[in-house]
Ligand SMILES: Nc1ncnc2c1ncn2[C@@H]1O[C@H](COP(=O)(O)OP(=O)(O)OP(=O)(O)O)[C@@H](O)[C@H]1O
């Protein structure tokens with residue numbers, strides 16, 4: 001696959017015909033370019049993700065898929081281009097800010113908290129949603145900040161004493177996490193340290209942790225890598241259920257073309273950091289450039 | 300057979316989240332605490348109180364503090380001695396400047412002061428990790444000890460080398476500090492204070508703040524993706540850890556040694572506390588106590604056991620043996636069981652649950 005890039009047409013096919021149920025674009029990336037020293041990882045990438053859709057990102061190894069997700073959740077800062085999220089152009093941000101704005105993520109190599117149990121991992125995913133105390137909003141300049149600090153300090157004290165609001169909040173959030181546990185059918189491994197779980201289950205726990213954030217945009221980096229057919233089917237079903245039941249928008253990187261064709265609404269194809277094609281799965285599948293670069297030659 | 304949770308069904312999440320969800324554990328710990336509080340002061344010989352139990356409690360608190368930073372938040376520190384010295388000197392300055400203030404408030408303020416120092420020296424952790432952070436905290440250790448030795452302001456310009464901790468009372472007129480206080484009173488005071496602080500530590504690590512520490516320890520990248528601010532998590536761990544260590548340093552000077560001197564808090568002290576949490580168990584509250592007990596008791600055991608066996612060892616041999624055993628154990632725990640004695644205890648309990656059946 002050495003000389004494929006030269007065969008790629010500059011702007012490959014891809015007519016967008018989103019189905020009715022999708023809303024406005026939730027996230028739009030425009031002309032994103034990212035390089036590491038001399039290595040150009042992404043070149044002039046533009047696409048959008050509509051509310052409630054399942055958007056697949058595919059491409060051969062090293063195409064820049066993971067880098068694209070890293071740009072979206074603030075890990076990498078592209079040298080060029082803009083990202084518009086929920087209608088606002090986003091300035092450079094850190095990952096924890098992206099999290100606060102409702103972007104959750106799973107990793108290509110499972111990135112769980114190995115020393116903690118399944119439940120603790122999921123509870124940790126809920127951190128941003130937990131508030132023992134909330135400062136009242138007065139609207140008075142300066143006072144609000146002081147009140148917030150005060151509430152933060154009191155919150156800390158309730159955690160030290162595991163008392164009142166803290167215990168109530170822990171219990172309330174635990175109930176929410178148990179719903180996710182039921183949903184993903186991982187009841188039996190609740191208390192198991194995640195390091196002891198088989199790979200397939202670890203991937204599932206990682207999804208659970210991401211869901212605990214109640215994200216609006218869920219980024220999944222090869223959620224089915226290394227799974228057998230059955231596990232893949234389960235995972236596909238979970239992704240579809242999440243999308244349908246909670247209306248979560250999903251951006252998904254996946255190598256298994258069968259899965260991609262089955263569950264995604266639209267597909268964007270990357271190769272050597274460039275966008276090769278963008279469209280519905282059937283359109284992409286029959287695209288000449290894609291067949292050459294990805295399906296035909298690479299495999 | 301007797302150690303089972305069979306028949307104990309949890310009907311609420313709150314019950315499942317309790318510190319000791321198994322009833323036998325809860326009863327056991329209550330009995331232990333009751334015995335330590337009500338019986339030991341009356342039956343333990345003075346030597347036991349002064350040379351074993353009091354240092355054990357103080358070391359436990361220091362180990363607890365370091366465990367929060369290193370065991371729970373994954374930030375290696377070699378500055379423990381320096382932070383203990385902060386607590387000791389801060390409380391000495393405060394206690395002599397405000398002689399009428401309750402000593403508990405003095406210790407609290409000294410702890411808060413140490414927390415501030417800890418945050419300051421924790422700032423490099425935002426940029427560097429592991430070995431490099433350890434070196435940065437080592438710098439803190441040397442700088443702090445140098446500072447306390449260098450400026451006589453810290454010792455109120457005392458002309459003599461020995462600075463005695465002033466006697467102070469807690470409840471009414473019961474002295475709990477300085478050499479003049481009774482060992483029983485000091486012991487009970489320490490037991491209550493350290494137990495209370497350990498309870499707070501336990502509560503923290505099973506709440507939000509503790510989870511944010513562990514997340515940073517296990518996978519800082521994923522932690523940030525979840526919305527944890529690494530700066531807040533790391534600096535809060537430095538603050539809480541230094542608070543505990545600071546209070547332990549104050550207690551060391553005021554209730555154990557009775558004198559305030561930087562010599563007690565040299566780099567060796569830092570390593571000693573680090574060994575405690577490695578042997579006791581990284582990331583386990585109980586491990587801090589087990590490790591402290593182990594290190595306090597080991598030299599005594601080495602002194603007495605050969606004597607009982609009829610082969611007395613010379614003082615030097617004991618000192619060397621101690622180092623050899625430490626070294627061997629640390630290598631053993633680091634390689635085989637990084638969760639230390641606390642984990643072995645846990646495994647023992649799991650076995651006991653199944654006993655007498657092997658599976
Ligand atoms: N932090 C980094 N520093 C240097 N180069 C990087 C970095 N991250 C990614 N790259 C490079 O950018 C290119 C794209 O990598 P990326 O991980 O995005 O590919 P990918 O499409 O996810 O591949 P795969 O299917 O193997 O996961 C690769 O050549 C990779 O080596």
Ligand SMILES: [Mg+2]
Nearest residue numbers: 065066067108
């Ligand atoms: Mg990748």
